[in-house]
Amino acid sequence: MASEELRSDPNLGVNSSYFYDDNWYISEPMGNLDDMNPDAISDCHPTVPYYLYHACMAPISLAVLLGLSLLIKRKHRYKNCLGGAPGLLSPVHFLEEEGNKGLTVAVFGILFSSLCVLVLDANPLPFISSSSPHSREYWKIMALLYYPAFYYPLIACATVRHRIGYFFGCLLSWCHCVVHIWQKVECPESPKIYRYYSLLSSLPIILCLMVLSLWYPVQLVESFRQKRKTVGEVPGNGYYKEYLKNILAKRPPKRSTSKAKPSVFSRIQSYMRSYIYTPQEGFQIPLKLAVSLAMAVIAVYQVALLLLVTFVPCIQIVRAGMTKEVTVLLVQFGLVPSENTAGLPGDKELATAKHYVWSLEVCFVSSLVISCLLTFSMLMRSLVRHRSNLQRLYRGAVLNVFHRPRKLQPSQQALVCWMCFTSFQAAFTCLGLLIQLVVFFICTVSFTFLVVIPLQSGTNTYLFKIVKNMWPFWLTLVVSVIVQNLLTHYCFLKRGHLPKELTNRRALYIVTYLLFPVNVLVGVLAGIWRMVISALYNVVHFCQLDVSLLSHGAETFDPGYRTYCYYLKIEVSQSHPAMKAFCLLLLQSHSPQGPKGLHPGDIEEGVMLMKTKQLASKTSQQKQNRARWCLAYTLLHNPSLLPYRKGFLANAAANGMQISLGKP
C-alpha cells in the first residue's frame, strides 16, 4: 500500500513538472526553461541490457545451486534426511549465531533495494520489456517471488561452509557486481522521476554487492589457510562459550551505593546510554534483529531519497518560473501581501512570492532531515531495548519484559510473526518516516508562516493578534494555576512534617469549589496538550516495534508490538545461548571420535567451560560431579530453560543436521 502511494507520488511529480513545462511557461523565452531542463534525457541502452544479464545469471545461479547440492554429497552423510536425496541448501541459519551477519545483511539489503526499485518500475520483470499497464500488476507479483530466488545462491553458497561454496560465491558476486557497476557507469541518468534517481537508488545494491565480492574471497583464502582448525569447529560455538563464561563469571562485589542522589552528570549519562548502542562483552544481537535494523536503515535511505527527488526539483522549477502574472493570483487570494491595492504587483511582490516558495523548500528539507535523524535515533534506541529485553528473558524475567506472565513456547502465531518480523520492521520504518515527514512539514510550515515571516516582514500577524486579544484569558489561567500551587504549598500542606499531611481542609474545599469553572478552562488546555502529546508520541515511535502505541492492557491489539513479543518468544525459546552451549556439548560427546561413551576430552571441555577458578587436578569422578553441579546451578538461574531441556536435547540429537551442517 505504501509502495502504491509511493508510486503515485513520483507520477504526480513528473506530471506536475510537465504541467509547468507545457502550459504555464508557454509565453516565456525558452532559454529560461533550458536552465532547469537542459535537454530531455535520451533513452540510454547499456552494453549488457537488463534482460540479457538476467537471462544469463538466472541459469548460472540455478546450476551453481544444483551443483553445490550434489557436490557436498549430503546423501552419504545423512541417510535419514529426505530419503537420501540431495537436500536443499538453507539460505541462512536465522536462529544460530554464525558470525557472518555482514553477508546476510548484504543479501537482504540487495533484495530490499530491488523491491524498492521494482515497486516504482514500469517493467518490473526484466524479461518482459514493455508490459501493458493492465498486466503490470501480475508481473510485479511475479517479480516479488523472482528476485529472492534470483539472489538465492549468493547467500546459499556461504552456508555450505566449504571452499567450493566460497569459490562459487566469489564468481557469482563478482559477476553481479561488475554488471551493476558497468550499467550505472554507462547510463548514470534516467528519465524516471529525477535524472539521478535511478543511480542513487541502486547505490545500496552496488555497495552490498561490493561487500559480498570482498567477503567471499576472504573466506576462500581463510578456508585454505585454516584447513585443520575448522574441522571440528561447530559454528557459533565460540559465542556460546563466551556467553556462558560471562554469565558464570564471579562479579566483583558491587560497591555500596551511596544514599546521596545521583549527580546530574551521571543521570544525563545514563539517559544518553539508553539511546546510544555500545557493544557489550559476551552478548551479540541475534541475526534476525541485526538484519531487521539494517533493512530499516536502507528503508530510511530509499524513502528519504524518493521524497527528496520528488519534491525539491519540482518546487525549484516553480520558483524559477514564478512570474508577475502568477503573483497577481497569489496577491488576489491574499497569500502575498501587496502595497498597491489595485494595480499589477511590482518586483517587490514577485520577490516576496519567490521568498515564500523558497521558505517552503527549506521547511521541506529541514523536516525531512529532522524525520531521518529522529528515525535513526529511535532505531538505535530500539537496539538498546532489544538487548535489555533479551537479557531479561534469558534470565527468565518474563514479567519485566511483557508486564504479564507469558509462556515462552513456540506456537503457530508466534512462528508466523517471527517469519514476518524483518519485513514488518522495514515496512513500519517506511510508513513512520512518511508520517513523520507530513507532520513535521505541517508544523514547520505553520511555524514559518505564522511566526518567522511575520516577525521578518511585519505582515500577516494573525497569530500575534489572536494572542494579543486573548491575553487576559491566558493570564487568568496562569494566575489561577500559580495561586493553586502557592496555596497548596503554604496553606494546605503542613510544612516540615514528613510524610506531609493535609491541613486547613475547609479552605481547601472552598478554593476547590470556587475555582471549578476556571479549572475547566485549564482542563481544556490540558486536553489539547494530551491530544498533541499522544499524537506526537505515536508519530515518533511508529517505527519502533518494541513500543506499543496502545496503553497498558490493550497492547496485544497493536500489530507491531504483538509481532515483536512473539518474535522474542521464538528467539528466546529456540536459541537461548546457554541451551545452545549444552546442546553442542552433548553433540560433541556423541561425535565419531567417541561413538559410545563420553570421551574424557569432552568432559574436560565441559568443565573448562564452566570453571571460574583454576582448580588443582582432581579425579574424573570429581570433575563429573562438578559438571553436574554447574548444570544444576545454571538451570536454577535460568529457569526458562527447564521445560525445554530434555525434549530439545533429544530433538537436537535426532535432526541435528542444522547444527553440525558445517562439518566437511
Added chain:
Amino acid sequence: MASEELRSDPNLGVNSSYFYDDNWYISEPMGNLDDMNPDAISDCHPTVPYYLYHACMAPISLAVLLGLSLLIKRKHRYKNCLGGAPGLLSPVHFLEEEGNKGLTVAVFGILFSSLCVLVLDANPLPFISSSSPHSREYWKIMALLYYPAFYYPLIACATVRHRIGYFFGCLLSWCHCVVHIWQKVECPESPKIYRYYSLLSSLPIILCLMVLSLWYPVQLVESFRQKRKTVGEVPGNGYYKEYLKNILAKRPPKRSTSKAKPSVFSRIQSYMRSYIYTPQEGFQIPLKLAVSLAMAVIAVYQVALLLLVTFVPCIQIVRAGMTKEVTVLLVQFGLVPSENTAGLPGDKELATAKHYVWSLEVCFVSSLVISCLLTFSMLMRSLVRHRSNLQRLYRGAVLNVFHRPRKLQPSQQALVCWMCFTSFQAAFTCLGLLIQLVVFFICTVSFTFLVVIPLQSGTNTYLFKIVKNMWPFWLTLVVSVIVQNLLTHYCFLKRGHLPKELTNRRALYIVTYLLFPVNVLVGVLAGIWRMVISALYNVVHFCQLDVSLLSHGAETFDPGYRTYCYYLKIEVSQSHPAMKAFCLLLLQSHSPQGPKGLHPGDIEEGVMLMKTKQLASKTSQQKQNRARWCLAYTLLHNPSLLPYRKGFLANAAANGMQISLGKP
C-alpha cells in the same frame, strides 16, 4: 480553548445562514424562505429581567451566608479555630462520605451549565447589559469567579446540618427555581444560534434547581422528626461501619474452579460487566468521582446540543434552498453526476443534489449519536475501573493499579491535581466528544459517498474501481498469509507434542527468505492498521482519565492519567474507609460523655463493629484484647494504612472540626 472553538462554530453557523439568505436566494420567491425562517424572533423581555434577579439574589445569598455563620455560634465551640471568629462555611466535604451526593451534584451541575451558557454569551455578567467586544473578555473572566460565589449558599446551607440551614436552603432554592422557570416560560425563544437553544441549554440548570428545592424541604422535615436520633451521629459513620463489616466478614469458601475453560456465555457476561456499573454492597464511589462523572454527562449533553443546533438547521436551510442554478456549479465541479453533458441540469440532478445534502445531514446526526453513546459507555466503564482501582489501593495493591511502586502520600502536585480532577474530567469529555464527532463524521461521510451511494446509483464507483484493479495484489497478500499459517501449522511445528517444538528448520528458513518481499507489503498493511487502531483507540478513550494514551513507561507525560493517579493518591491516603472508621471510634471515645478514659459503650461498639460471630458474654479484658487483635489483623491486611495511623489519629484529634462538625 474548546470553549473558544465552540464560540466560533455558532458564529459560523449564523453567518453562513445569513449568507444563504442574502445572496443565494435573492431571486427566489420569499415564501419559500419563510417556511424556514417564519419570522425574526423578537427580543423578549421577561417580567423579572436577569439583572434584577441577580441584584436581588446576590445580597440575599450573602446575608444568608453571614447569618448562618453567626447563628451556629462557632466561636463558642472551637476557640482555637481562626481566633474564635465565626468560621467560613465549607461548601462541601469532598473527602467525607456524607450521603448527600445528590445535592453536591446538583449544585455543580448548575455551575457547569452556567459556565457553558456564559462562554457563548455576549453579556456574560448580568449587571453589565451591553458590553463592548473589547471588554467582554474581562467580564467573562469576572463571571467565572462570580457564578461560583453566587450559587455558594445553595450548597453551604446543607453542610451546617442544622434546621436553620435547611430552612434557608429551602427559601433560596425555591427563589432560584421559580425565577428560572418563570423566565423560560415567558421567553422560550431567543435569537441566539437557534430559537430553542437557550431553553434547551438551561434545562439542566432548571432540573438541578428542582432537585434542590425538593431535597431541602425533605431534610427540614426529617430534622424535626429525627431530632433525638441524630444527636450522636457522625456523618458517614454508617458507610464506614458497613465497609468494615463487609471487609471483615468471613467469605464463603470459593468453590473449586473447574479446570475446563469458562463458557462463551460467562465470558461475554464478564466482558459486559466491565462496561456496566452495578452497585456493590459495602462500597460507595467517593463524592468527587461521582461529581466528576455527573459533570461529564452534563458536558456531553451541552456539547451535543450545541453541535446539533449549529449544524442541522443550517444544512436544512441549504437543502430547502437548493436550486437548479446551484446544481449547475455542483455538476461542473463533478460533485453531482449529470447525464446531459452541456445543458442545464434537470430535475433529476436537482433531486440528486438534495439527496446528497440530506445524506450529509444523516451522517452528521448518526455520527453524533454514535459519539454520545460511545462517550457514555466509556464513562460507565471508567466508573467500573475507578471502583476496582480504589478497592485495590485500599487493599494496598499499589502495583496492580500504577504498575510501579508509588508512595500513597499527599504532595503539592498531588493536591493540585486533586483540586483540578472534576474540571479536567468535564473538559476532557467536551474535547473527546468533539474529536469523536469529527472523526466519525469523516468516516461516515466517506463510507456513504464511496460505498453506499455508488451501490444505490451506480455512479462515482471510484473505490470499487480501485479495489477491482488491485485485486491481484490483495489476493497475493491474503494467499501468502494463509500459506505461511498452513506451512507453520503442518510443517514447521511438531504436531501432538506439548510443548510444541520447531521442526524442518531448513524449510522454515527458506520460506522466510523467499517470502521476505511479500511480507514487506503485508507489513505496510499492518502498519496502516497500526496507525488506524492507535488513532481510533486514542479518540475513543480520550474522555477516560483512568486510561493513559501513552504506552507503558511514558504514562506520566499524559496530563489526564497523571491527574487521575494523583487524585487516587490523595483519595486513598486521606479517606480510606477503614482509617475513617478507626478515627471515628477514637473521636467517640474522647467525646464529652467520657472525657478522660474510654467509655465502656465505645469499646463495646468497637468490638461490635468487627464481630463476625455472636459470642458468649465475656469480661471487659477479653473484649479489649479482641479489639486489639482485630486492629492488628486489619492493619496487616491493609498495609497502606500503617504509615498514617499514628500521625493521622493525632491530627484528627487536633483539628477534628470537620468530622464532628455536624454535632449540634
